[in-house]
Amino acid sequence: xxxxxxxxxxxxxxxxxxxxxxxxxxxxxxxxxxxxxxxxxxxxxxxxxxxxxxxxxxxxxxxxxxxxxxxxxxxxxxxxxxxxxxxxxxxxxxxxxxxxxxxxxxxxxxxxxxxxxxxxxxxxxxxxxxxxxxxxxxxxxxxxxxxxxxxxxxxxxxxxxxxxxxxxxxxxxxxxxxxxxxxxxxxxxxxxxxxxxxxxxxxxxxxxxxxxxxxxxxxxxxxxxxxxxxxxxxxxxxxxxxxxxxxxxxxxxxxxxxxxxxxxxxxxxxxxxxxxxxxxxxxxxxxxxxxxxxxxxxxxxxxxxxxxxxxxxxxxxxxxxxxxxxxxxxxxxxxxxxxxxxxxxxxxxxxxxxxxxxxxxxxxxxxxxxxxxxxxxxxxxxxxxxxxxxxxxxxxxxxxxxxxxxxxxxxxxxxx
Numbered sequence: 001x002x003x004x005x006x007x008x009x010x011x012x013x014x015x016x017x018x019x020x021x022x023x024x025x026x027x028x029x030x031x032x033x034x035x036x037x038x039x040x041x042x043x044x045x046x047x048x049x050x051x052x053x054x055x056x057x058x059x060x061x062x063x064x065x066x067x068x069x070x071x072x073x074x075x076x077x078x079x080x081x082x083x084x085x086x087x088x089x090x091x092x093x094x095x096x097x098x099x100x101x102x103x104x105x106x107x108x109x110x111x112x113x114x115x116x117x118x119x120x121x122x123x124x125x126x127x128x129x130x131x132x133x134x135x136x137x138x139x140x141x142x143x144x145x146x147x148x149x150x151x152x153x154x155x156x157x158x159x160x161x162x163x164x165x166x167x168x169x170x171x172x173x174x175x176x177x178x179x180x181x182x183x184x185x186x187x188x189x190x191x192x193x194x195x196x197x198x199x200x201x202x203x204x205x206x207x208x209x210x211x212x213x214x215x216x217x218x219x220x221x222x223x224x225x226x227x228x229x230x231x232x233x234x235x236x237x238x239x240x241x242x243x244x245x246x247x248x249x250x251x252x253x254x255x256x257x258x259x260x261x262x263x264x265x266x267x268x269x270x271x272x273x274x275x276x277x278x279x280x281x282x283x284x285x286x287x288x289x290x291x292x293x294x295x296x297x298x299x300x301x302x303x304x305x306x307x308x309x310x311x312x313x314x315x316x317x318x319x320x321x322x323x324x325x326x327x328x329x330x331x332x333x334x335x336x337x338x339x340x341x342x343x344x345x346x347x348x349x350x351x352x353x354x355x356x357x358x359x360x361x362x363x364x365x366x367x368x369x370x371x372x373x374x375x376x377x378x379x380x381x382x383x384x385x386x387x388x389x390x391x392x393x394x395x396x397x398x399x400x401x402x403x404x405x406x407x408x409x410x411x412x413x414x415x416x
Contacts, residue, residue, distance in 0.1 A: 082306030090301035098124025128263025178345035207348020
């Protein structure tokens, strides 16, 4: 690149190679660095739930039901264990795959509620979403095809796109009995050339839950074609028809192409701790160990000490939370079921949300912002979870019953 002055003008000659460089652009005749992320990242959808929550922070007296977390803090025994480990000096690097004690405790826990699983198949991750990202990084190349059942938490659709994968969505269908899967449609989408299929069950936001029969069909299809099956099991303990939702872990063999991602966030109320895990074939563990190292290195030791106590001593806390969410679900359905404009379907079998449609609503994001300003109620827009649900709203029902009651009163008044 060279410059020369012609009268009062400065002429800049820019090499062709620089003009063609995507990290530079010409502004007013001068080469300027392009300071944006690569186009694939710029194209990722915005997090609409955060958009609503952020604008609500300047509004007083808002009742927040937008995030997927309990109103209660982490159980005391877990907090005490984490604090004791922290004060005891557990502040150093830990093994990449997790402390042996936690991997063993987690394997024992999973073996109790599913089939026998050894610690050599378990990796501790810095949150459930980190487990999903590690799984995708381990399996997916740019251009690969990934199938996702939607509507769903947006991370499941966007993570494969970060890696350059092409995503095919298979939508659930809403009716008077709630949300349902067209199993034949999913089986047809899992075809030769597909690398992986992602399923979240119980589902965020709908609460839809796979049956054992559906799981058997899906697993058989993936085995037939050599497709990886990735299950987001974060809500498996928030299930209203038993102690644990049907899981692929009850069916898969150690050598199946299967990864189960999970988290301590929901059932044990540890959203702020950021600790999760993944179950996978033992042959995948060394590669995922590298990926954990290159992503986050390890989970802090004092957090893992707290997670051990969660698994060993906090079943009663999990059960109490499930009871509260179930009770809140019944109260919300009783209240909103009497409102003409609202379509609820049947109560969900699992999860921690009510996902319902409002007749005549076309832009749930704008409606949620209006709801914050005018009714002081914070909900999540259905459009945050995919194009299938622009007229839906998600209400987190893992909330204080008194605040839920007040929120329902404000919401119904606003609709009226």
